[in-house]
Amino acid sequence: MVAELSPKLIAEVQRAAELLAVQSRICILTGAGVSAESGIPTFRDKQTGLWEQYRAEDLASPNAFARDPRLVWSWYQWRRQLVHDKKPNPAHHTLAQWQQDAIENKKSFTLITQNVDDLHEQAGSMTTHLHGHLWRNRCHDCGTPYPNKAETLDSNKKSINFDDSLISCQQCSGYIRPDIVWFGEALPVQAWQTAENAAASCDVFISIGTSSLVYPAAGLAQLAQQNGAKVIEINPNPTPNTIVDITLAANAGVVLPLLMQKMAALT
Ligand code: APR
Numbered sequence: 001m002v003a004e005l006s007p008k009l010i011a012e013v014q015r016a017a018e019l020l021a022v023q024s025r026i027c028i029l030t031g032a033g034v035s036a037e038s039g040i041p042t043f044r045d046k047q048t049g050l051w052e053q054y055r056a057e058d059l060a061s062p063n064a065f066a067r068d069p070r071l072v073w074s075w076y077q078w079r080r081q082l083v084h085d086k087k088p089n090p091a092h093h094t095l096a097q098w099q100q101d102a103i104e105n106k107k108s109f110t111l112i113t114q115n116v117d118d119l120h121e122q123a124g125s126m127t128t129h130l131h132g133h134l135w136r137n138r139c140h141d142c143g144t145p146y147p148n149k150a151e152t153l154d155s156n157k158k159s160i161n162f163d164d165s166l167i168s169c170q171q172c173s174g175y176i177r178p179d180i181v182w183f184g185e186a187l188p189v190q191a192w193q194t195a196e197n198a199a200a201s202c203d204v205f206i207s208i209g210t211s212s213l214v215y216p217a218a219g220l221a222q223l224a225q226q227n228g229a230k231v232i233e234i235n236p237n238p239t240p241n242t243i244v245d246i247t248l249a250a251n252a253g254v255v256l257p258l259l260m261q262k263m264a265a266l267t
Pocket of ligand 1: 030031032033034036037042043044045056114115131208209210211212213214234235236237239250251252253
């Protein structure tokens with residue numbers, strides 16, 4: 001909780017609030033760290049159980065799927081079981097409230113995520129997903145969604161079948177795969193365009209819960225700064241992101257509510 005924050009860090013949160021209170025165009029990039037306090041392991045957390053022998057990077061790729069589609073599909077079914085009962089944490093709720101306030105005050109607020117879970121949406125955020133959606137599937141060969149969107153976006157995920165048998169596409173008999181961007185695959189064009197435009201035109205770019213290791217997402221902070229934005233990073237651990245103006249080295253679920261409180265006190 002806030003008690004875990006040092007006076008120095010609280011002063012940095014105050015400085016961030018004073019910067020944000022006078023700006024009207026905010027761009028947020030989140031990574032797996034924003035869902036960590038909801039109980040979802042981050043991407044580079046060590047894998048557990050049966051999957052301990054595998055690195056996520058070795059499963060989330062077209063080559064891995066071509067080599068052993070059943071293994072990759074099983075891994076995603078396992079991840080869905082891991083995620084399906086997890087709920088948004090204060091970080092998600094704070095970002096959703098902030099976005100709502102921005103809309104009401106006719107300010108610009110864009111939320112971009114690298115995450116494939118839907119916890120931002122569950123908290124009420126409108127979100128741009130750069131790396132796809134864990135709860136959506138499509139044919140690996142012809143791209144046809146599977147099943148139709150309504151069923152896939154079933155809000156009661158408990159009814160989703162976690163069976164790990166491979167499914168064949170009804171259009172072309174290719175294998176069904178998660179609608180997720182794998183290593184070596186292109187990002188969704190519209191999502192990337194939205195992210196680039198928001199980063200290039202914001203006054204403040206906030207990177208939350210990402211190791212800033214994977215491009216092109218990791219390059220958005222630099223694009224923002226090149227266009228005159230200030231950069232804030234919220235992460236309990238250091239990252240290779242060297243262009244940060246304010247570092248808030250603590251858990252997002254603790255820092256974000258405090259940041260909102262301090263911003264509210266300034267308006
Ligand atoms: N609050 C904020 N940050 C946190 C928290 C927390 N409570 N807990 C952990 N973190 C930070 C970690 O310190 C780490 O820097 O979250 C970051 C998670 O980093 P990764 O596991 O690398 O996840 P991410 O940055 O989202 O990965 C980016 O890489 O593998 C691809 O497509 C995958 O979207 C993923 C992308």
